[in-house]
Amino acid sequence: MAGRLKGKIAVVTAAGQGIGRAIAEAFVSEGAIVWASDINRDALNGLKRTKKRKLDVRSSRAVATFAEKVGPIDILANVAGYVHHGTVLDCSEADWDFSFDLNVKSMHRMISAFLPGMLERATAAGTGGSIINMSSAASSLKGAPNRYVYGATKAAVLGLTKAVAADFIQTGIRCNAICPGTIRSPSLEERIAELGKEVGGADKAFDLFVSRQPMGRLGTPEEIAALAVYLASDESAFTTGTANLIDGGWTL
Numbered sequence: 001m002a003g004r005l006k007g008k009i010a011v012v013t014a015a016g017q018g019i020g021r022a023i024a025e026a027f028v029s030e031g032a033i034v035w036a037s038d039i040n041r042d043a044l045n046g047l048k049r050t051k052k053r054k055l056d057v058r059s060s061r062a063v064a065t066f067a068e069k070v071g072p073i074d075i076l077a078n079v080a081g082y083v084h085h086g087t088v089l090d091c092s093e094a095d096w097d098f099s100f101d102l103n104v105k106s107m108h109r110m111i112s113a114f115l116p117g118m119l120e121r122a123t124a125a126g127t128g129g130s131i132i133n134m135s136s137a138a139s140s141l142k143g144a145p146n147r148y149v150y151g152a153t154k155a156a157v158l159g160l161t162k163a164v165a166a167d168f169i170q171t172g173i174r175c176n177a178i179c180p181g182t183i184r185s186p187s188l189e190e191r192i193a194e195l196g197k198e199v200g201g202a203d204k205a206f207d208l209f210v211s212r213q214p215m216g217r218l219g220t221p222e223e224i225a226a227l228a229v230y231l232a233s234d235e236s237a238f239t240t241g242t243a244n245l246i247d248g249g250w251t252l
């Protein structure tokens with residue numbers, strides 16, 4: 001199926017690699033006009049048929065300037081996030097603040113900046129809008145070892161998502177979260193390499209990540225993007241405030 005997002009304007013954060021890039025590509029192939037953004041502008045090279053912009057979602061000023069440039073949109077995909085490795089005993093206040101700023105407050109910044117335009121466009125066109133926030137299965141849904149502050153941030157994303165959904169439910173603006181299991185992305189490869197140093201090789205570390213997925217394999221960014229297209233499209237018009245698990249059975 002193609003054209004499921006025809007006529008819609010979308011913004012994607014962290015579109016340089018991994019899940020964000022796959023989402024930007026899927027939105028384009030379904031007919032959306034896509035603003036692909038990332039803190040690393042060079043990482044956006046090669047993304048076809050997108051408007052590319054450098055954007056650090058940790059900067060309120062940069063987010064406000066970007067929102068002004070882009071104008072009203074229909075779809076906002078908040079993908080940027082960082083995985084801190086460790087328990088509560090490994091998490092300094094600076095680690096806590098960084099993780100919450102990048103994983104949660106960035107969504108507050110983006111939604112605050114783009115929602116007025118989304119409301120305007122939804123009212124003028126008589127259509128709805130869709131906000132998609134990247135959470136994780138490691139959140140309030142599942143405790144995962146060494147994902148202390150990461151899990152706390154991704155649980156907060158679910159609370160933020162439900163709060164926005166409830167406040168704007170009468171306006172046609174929907175807000176949903178995606179909660180992936182272990183997905184093969186460039187940063188996961190880095191985490192595998194890091195763990196490999198502790199467990200005696202990258203292959204062993206890879207097997208450990210796979211072993212927590214009951215299906216016996218990791219997920220792909222494209223599988224997450226397919227869910228994002230559904231949540232962005234009018235096919236999911238009756239869906240808001242949800243935490244969409246896509247985790248290969250990790251939480252079973």
Ligand SMILES: NC(=O)c1ccc[n+]([C@@H]2O[C@H](COP(=O)([O-])OP(=O)(O)OC[C@H]3O[C@@H](n4cnc5c(N)ncnc54)[C@H](O)[C@@H]3O)[C@@H](O)[C@H]2O)c1
Binds near residue numbers: 056083
């Ligand atoms: N990969 C997984 O297994 C997995 C599982 C569950 C949830 N997630 C979530 O999915 C999202 C994407 O993860 P991924 O592993 O696909 O991507 P990744 O970690 O490989 O890439 C992250 C991207 O974010 C960009 N970025 C970093 N800081 C930024 C900032 N301040 N502003 C804008 N962009 C910034 C980077 O340049 C990079 O392109 C994250 O929120 C992550 O927590 C990932």
